Amino acid sequence: MTIEMMHPHNRLWAVFWVSCALIAAALVPRAWALRLLYTDADTRQRTRLAMEIVAKREGWILSDVQLREVRWSGLRIIHRQHTRGMDPETCYNFGFTDLVLRPCDS
């Protein structure tokens, strides 16, 4: 490490670049898992419809549902019930055709 790098100002720039890299590393896999949503209009429409139907059927608040993965055949979602303290969270898979929720670990 050079003397210049050890200057607090340069260290702060290093923190900035590392933060950017970490944010990108966290976001890229998530965006990639949702790519069909942006590349295929039909899948996008089916996703919207499926989410609305499932949320209505289960009495879920739509903002409690996070889309984790979009596949040709269905979706992977996380249902996180926002409450004070620990939020109960469950991961589900479901197909566009049957819309039956299956826990991710089953």
Place this chain on the structure above:
Amino acid sequence: MLLRSLLFIGLQSFAVLMALLHEYLGVATDEAKYLLDIPYPHPPLIRWILGLSDGWQYQELFWRIVFSSLLMHCIWLVWDMGRVLTREQRVTLCGLWLFSGAFLLQAGTVMMAPVTAVQALCLCWMLTRPDMLERWSAWLGVLWLSMLFTAYQGILFMPLVFVALQKAHLPSWQRWLAFFIPLGLLGLYTLTNPLAIASMGLAGSMGVGIPLAESLTRVVRIWMLGGGLALGILGCIGMIRSRNTPLIFAFVLLVTYVFLSFRNYYAILFIPLLIAGLSGIHGRSLLRSSAFVLALQIVVGIWVFLSIPFPERSGARDVGAALRSANVGGTVLIAGSFGHEWQYELPGPVRRYRPELLQESDAVVCLQPCGDLGAELWIRLADASEEIWLRK
């Protein structure tokens, strides 16, 4: 020193008072969204920090005091920004910050707009300190990244960031990357959160179908709410006279944004720009009658504070207290339309009412008729502000 200490105590007391007022009014739906870290519409930085403390009983009051204090103590930056003004004019400038209508209405709320306003003021202050900007340019990068990941409206201040990075005497590659990489990351975050895209679409289409004259009236109203009569007008004149292009460009972006999505809480975003417009050399002539300007600002600010009604208090807090006293901790079903404050105030998870879900719930709140729940399984809670049914 004594004067500064007294001023500090006075400002802090004012901050606590404003926080207590909003605590009394109850949690608004948007505030609950941030306090519970519900992932829309804004990026996650501040709401994630808020969400870490959502199990704490005094979370709401704590963050109200923090947000309110941040806004109050910005006057130290405002004071420094007015270095070219006389002492009396600097006091006036600080008074203009403290007594604008938006400030009085929003200090003590847990919203993202006041945080963005504080960040924008920091940015405007950094621009008046080129020596520090050069030495500590990394803070500019950190501020830009944090602004964008606090709320989408942070993007409106990009002309100021761009100019500040130019003034920081950085290598050209570093300037461009420091400016564009945070924007790219924000775009990437948006792709991972389709709900944010949907809610932005809704917010952006608020003005669709509304006559132009009415939209313009709303923009002027929000601008006046932000600056009050004195700061609103003088700040703009100062901005134009000083030919401060990035400031004017940021102002135009903000006006366009408000034109598309007119919410009263965006008014506070005008204040840092108007203060920056008035704090330069042209402020000397504009603030010649500084006592009159300050008096006008105080009168208009208090009039706005008293004349704009605060949102009606939701019944969520009372229902939450009633359910806690009845020892309900499981799922609560709610029939009818409700906001996120119900999620915040109720003791257990909240779901929308459907008769098929009754077996999985401990209580039902009927904000609209629920139909027959079955008297053998459910008992109505007496003396509650809303219709509440508990499992027998």
